[in-house]
Amino acid sequence: MRGLSRSSLAEVEERFNAVAGSADLGTLSDELFAVADLLDREHGLRRAMSDPARPSEQKAQTLRTLLAGKVSEAALATSETAVSAKWSRPGDLADALERFGVAAATAEAESLGKLDDVEDELFRFGRIVAANTGLRRVLVDLAVPEEGKRQLLRDLLGGKVAEPSLRLIAQAAVHPRGRSLEAGLEEFGQLVAQQRQRLVAVVRSAIALSEEQRQRLSAWLRTSYGRDVHLNVEVDKRVLGGFSVRIGDEIIDTTIVGRIEEVRRRLAG
Template identity: 45%
Template sequence: MNGASREAAAAARENLQALADGTSADARSLADELAAVTALLEREVGLRRALTDPSQDGEAKAGLVRRVLGDKVSGEVVDLAAGMVRSRWSVSRDLVDTVEELADSADLIAAERDGSLDGVEDELFRFGRILSAEPRLRAALSRESGGEAKAELVHRLLGGRAEPVTERLITRLVTESRGRSLEGGLEGLSKLAAERRNRSVAVVTSAVPLSDQQKQRLGAALAKLYGREVHLNLDVDPTILGGISVRVGDEVIDGSLAERVGEAERRMAG
């Protein structure tokens, strides 16, 4: 997001947190209602454009939100959405993306409250590994149509085996993908979960499983490097031959033997 949208999204996140902290509102209900608002804005392009039109008065746009949503969602969500459209957005799509992010964040707030956030974070990562290893499953969940069938498939895979919030987040991702890849969506959810703990996520790939001592040393080194706690999502890939590869966001720290061999070959060829 650029300039105005970035500021508007930051304000919306703060307002959601204040709503969750300052009221007895059920976070899962907030998530469901915000997801419904996301679907409405995704479906109604004209409405979305009207609510982000910079030439229109903010109070007029807030009034439109109240008329459209007033009998569909709770007063808290109406107020939250009205505050969002008073802000300036660079492009209308950013408004929809932010409402969707707030829906996911509300579910993660619910997980934080019931003590399941760490489990949700780990399960999101593991589900991503399963998709990487099972192309037929990935294809089935990536189809543009068949929302009910995909939701049922997720339930068969995760129902009773994962935290309820994990199932809710993944179900929403596969049924309302909005053009995102499953991998990108899961990575975004993992990042949101990490931010609930004010920490980064490092995807660590090694040729063999790391020992507890190695994990502790690596976590401490990354925390020192980034100035915040870093959660390790661990994966094993024998094809990297030796060493480890660490990815934090868009930054890759590759210490694998395969990468070093490749670099040597490139130097010899160059």
């Protein structure tokens, strides 16, 4: 988010932080996702709630009338602050509420001591979906009812991943909001990492890294970037040797394949 939306996001964050401490974090996450989904679905409501010409108090009262008794006070307070703020574009309002839905799930994971698990499980499920075309087809099929997708995910992942992971995976699958499923999972993983003020590195290697190798790589990246870095390691036989690291748009490539491609580029030049 940029400009006006960035400052509004900070306002909502302040309110969210004030109310989240006493809330049921799992419920708060689900409710903020639900409000974001409502705004995505009801275009007229979204336009009205994000209209900068309408008085903030009027928008907040309209939302309270609509949601009172249906969501917790924490979700209502966060949502009221969001609709009272001004946004650079209407879609930023729903984006912000989804973002704080992720923040609530992240806080839930931290309270359970499961934050590392959530980061790993989002990444692993993204790779499972990419490799299983049948599963992916069902999860992205608009004709499959939302509850059918949620039940499928509960059957597949219930008791096997942390509850916040299941919550975030379900949101990415059931309400993609214009993203591919893989992109949604990656975005949520990045947001989870941001809550810990650390970067996420996707590492591709021909073989699984030992714990010592992971620690050495983490230490090197921490020194290079000045921040903690969470490693998501993907074993890829096509790498042949060495490894590559992607952090955002930056790629560090020490693979044999990468070196061959570099030689080819130089020869072609």
